[in-house]
Amino acid sequence: MLTTEARQKILADNEAAAGELRQRFAAAGTLVVDLISGPGSGKTSLLEETARRMSRELRLGCVVGDIATERDARRLAAAGLRARQIMTGGACHLDARVVRDAVDAERFGELDILFIENVGNLVCPASYALGEDFKIVLLSVTEGQDKPLKYPGIFSRACAAVITKIDLLPYVRFDLEQARGEIRLLRPDAQIVLTSVTTGEGIESWCDLLRGALERKRRPALVP
Amino acid sequence: MLTTEARQKILADNEAAAGELRQRFAAAGTLVVDLISGPGSGKTSLLEETARRMSRELRLGCVVGDIATERDARRLAAAGLRARQIMTGGACHLDARVVRDAVDAERFGELDILFIENVGNLVCPASYALGEDFKIVLLSVTEGQDKPLKYPGIFSRACAAVITKIDLLPYVRFDLEQARGEIRLLRPDAQIVLTSVTTGEGIESWCDLLRGALERKRRPALVP
Numbered sequence: 514m515l516t517t518e519a520r521q522k523i524l525a526d527n528e529a530a531a532g533e534l535r536q537r538f539a540a541a542g543t544l545v546v547d548l549i550s551g552p553g554s555g556k557t558s559l560l561e562e563t564a565r566r567m568s569r570e571l572r573l574g575c576v577v578g579d580i581a582t583e584r585d586a587r588r589l590a591a592a593g594l595r596a597r598q599i600m601t602g603g604a605c606h607l608d609a610r611v612v613r614d615a616v617d618a619e620r621f622g623e624l625d626i627l628f629i630e631n632v633g634n635l636v637c638p639a640s641y642a643l644g645e646d647f648k649i650v651l652l653s654v655t656e657g658q659d660k661p662l663k664y665p666g667i668f669s670r671a672c673a674a675v676i677t678k679i680d681l682l683p684y685v686r687f688d689l690e691q692a693r694g695e696i697r698l699l700r701p702d703a704q705i706v707l708t709s710v711t712t713g714e715g716i717e718s719w720c721d722l723l724r725g726a727l728e729r730k731r732r733p734a735l736v737p
Numbered sequence: 738m739l740t741t742e743a744r745q746k747i748l749a750d751n752e753a754a755a756g757e758l759r760q761r762f763a764a765a766g767t768l769v770v771d772l773i774s775g776p777g778s779g780k781t782s783l784l785e786e787t788a789r790r791m792s793r794e795l796r797l798g799c800v801v802g803d804i805a806t807e808r809d810a811r812r813l814a815a816a817g818l819r820a821r822q823i824m825t826g827g828a829c830h831l832d833a834r835v836v837r838d839a840v841d842a843e844r845f846g847e848l849d850i851l852f853i854e855n856v857g858n859l860v861c862p863a864s865y866a867l868g869e870d871f872k873i874v875l876l877s878v879t880e881g882q883d884k885p886l887k888y889p890g891i892f893s894r895a896c897a898a899v900i901t902k903i904d905l906l907p908y909v910r911f912d913l914e915q916a917r918g919e920i921r922l923l924r925p926d927a928q929i930v931l932t933s934v935t936t937g938e939g940i941e942s943w944c945d946l947l948r949g950a951l952e953r954k955r956r957p958a959l960v961p
Contacts, residue, residue, distance in 0.1 A: 515739070515747065523739065551776040552859050552888065553880025580860060582886050603890065605829065605860040633887070635776050636804060636829035636858050655879035655902065656777025662806050663857070664776065666827065678879065684908050 527641055530609035534616070534644025544626045544727045547643050549667050550651035552633035555677040557585045558710045559651065559719070560628055561592035566720055568593040571625040571727070576615045578607040578632045585630060594628075595619065606638040607631050613644075625727060635660070639667035646730060647671070653678040654687040661695035668696055673704040673722060680709040751865055754833035758840070758868025768850045768951040771867050773891050774875035776857035779901040781809045782934045783875065783943070784852055785816035790944055792817040795849040795951070800839045802831040802856045809854060818852075819843065830862040831855050837868075849951060859884070863891035870954060871895070877902040878911040885919035892920055897928040897946060904933040 538545050548556045557577075564573055574595040577585045586598035597619040599611050612629060621627055629645060631638040639648070650671035652660055655678055661668040668674065674696050676689070689707075696703050704722060708715035762769050772780045781801070788797055798819040801809045810822035821843040823835050836853060845851055853869060855862040863872070874895035876884055879902060885892040892898065898920050900913070913931075920927050928946060932939035 515743075519739075519743065551857065552884055553775065553877070579887050581889050582883075584883055584887065603860075605858070632860065633775065634829070634858055634860050636827075636856065637861065653777070653879065655877065655905070659806075659808055660776055663803050663808065665805050681879070681905065681908055684905055 524640060527608050527610070530613060531642035531644045534609055534613055538627070538644055538646075541622055541624070542731050543621075543624045544723070544730050545629065545643070545645040546626065546723070546726075547629045547631060547638075547645040547648045548651065549631045549635065549638045549648055549671065550633065550653075551635045551656065554633070554651040554653045554656065555710065556630050556633070556651055557588055559675065559677065559708065560589055560594060560630060562710045562713075562716050563628075563720060563723070564589065564592040564594040566716065567626075567723070572623060573626050573628070574619065574621045574624045575628040575630055576607075576612055576619075576621075577630040578611075580604075580632065595621070595624075597621070601632060605632055605634050605636075606641050607643060608641050609643050626723060635664040635667055639664075639670055646726065647673070649673050649675060651675045651677050652692065654682055654689075655685050658688040658692040658695070661692065661699055665699050668703075669699040671700065671703065673706060675719060676705065676707045678709060678711075679707045679714060680711045748864060751832050751834075754837060755866035755868045758833055758837055762851070762868055762870075765846055765848070766955050767845075767848045768947070768954050769853065769867070769869040770850065770947070770950075771853045771855060771862075771869040771872045772875065773855045773859065773862045773872055773895065774857065774877075775859045775880065778857070778875040778877045778880065779934065780854050780857070780875055781812055783899065783901065783932065784813055784818060784854060786934045786937075786940050787852075787944060787947070788813065788816040788818040790940065791850075791947070796847060797850050797852070798843065798845045798848045799852040799854055800831075800836055800843075800845075801854040802835075804828075804856065819845070819848075821845070825856060829856055829858050829860075830865050831867060832865050833867050850947060859888045859891055863894055870950065871897070873897050873899060875899045875901050876916065878906055879909050882912040882916040882919070885916065885923055889923050892927075893923040895924065895927065897930060899943060900929065900931045902933060902935075903931050903938060904935045
């Protein structure tokens with residue numbers, strides 16, 4: 514097991530690199546969104562649908578992390594998103610340095626929104642700042658309503674939870690009220706968006722959440 | 738990022754503790770099975786169903802790891818399985834020391850089969866030996882057929898892959914042949930078992946796999 518000191522050192526080094534990224538994105542006016550979920554919850558599918566709806570109005574890009582394969586970047590590029598794959602080669606999460614290298618390599622300086630699709634893992638990515646404006650957690654209804662309290666790290670850090678695959682609700686046991694209650698227990702101000710890329714339900718609400726966040730980032734409130 | 742040396746030291750320490758556990762389980766004739774999957778793939782549901790079918794013929798126990806909550810241990814106990822919850826408090830995988838402590842605390846000395854339900858994470862648990870006879874990976878059809886090559890560590894280490902929730906096949910896009918092909922590419926001798934705890938399909942094949950492994954463990958081949 515990693516010692517507490519070693520872990521703190523790693524996180525402090527990462528925080529420093531994330532701080533630099535945050536400054537760069539602030540100067541460029543780029544909204545940065547870190548998407549986190551377990552494997553197969555639908556991160557790539559949500560981003561494909563987001564790109565189809567928003568890529569004509571906004572300059573979108575994505576850095577996508579996987580242990581191996583470039584599949585997700587290829588899917589996203591086919592949906593019209595500028596995408597850069599990071600193959601972590603075993604690492605269970607992205608860190609700020611690999612994101613910075615990918616942003617530099619892809620010349621992602623002029624985007625409206627940069628998505629970071631993290632490695633499919635509900636645990637480790639929660640602890641790593643990547644210069645993002647906020648983290649989003651995805652939970653598919655097939656995974657069960659008990660996940661928020663079992664993975665409190667990410668559900669308390671994410672400002673919004675996207676419940677995916679709601680078209681499958683008739684076929685699985687998923688207690689939506691319990692899921693909502695657990696998310697709000699961990700993060701009372703969490704936005705909760707119900708989506709299905711199969712039926713299209715909720716996708717516009719998700720896009721509106723992004724549009725609103727981008728607008729707020731670019732027009733700081735004049736009145737406190 | 739953790740240095741290679743630090744990572745190797747952690748794994749070597751773990752391997753030493755796992756070796757001790759392996760000797761203890763060999764002396765006791767206990768078959769030990771480490772179950773690994775992403776969150777919500779159905780590890781607990783499969784073990785509940787396994788307990789219902791096998792707990793009259795065999796002495797079964799389970800050590801179950803989660804970041805937080807004792808939910809899974811309570812579910813397993815209700816299904817008739819002696820279960821000990823390990824709350825990792827943030828750690829993304831079980832290691833051999835915490836398993837040893839749980840086995841000692843629960844006096845799991847006299848079991849036929851000890852299941853280890855790992856933390857819901859397809860990445861990190863793959864690298865940690867826990868004194869098990871083998872690792873099993875679970876993949877639900879709702880997660881998509883592309884996961885084996887994206888998570889090659891666990892799919893190459895697991896001697897069997899259990900494809901879960903096959904009752905949902907009519908409602909999702911899941912290419913079973915691609916999944917099979919990718920699993921076999923990583924692990925040509927992998928057993929692949931298709932299951933649904935909702936319909937009961939495949940559960941007896943899974944139980945037979947366990948019965949066969951226990952029998953082989955207890956009756957070493959006389960002929961090489």
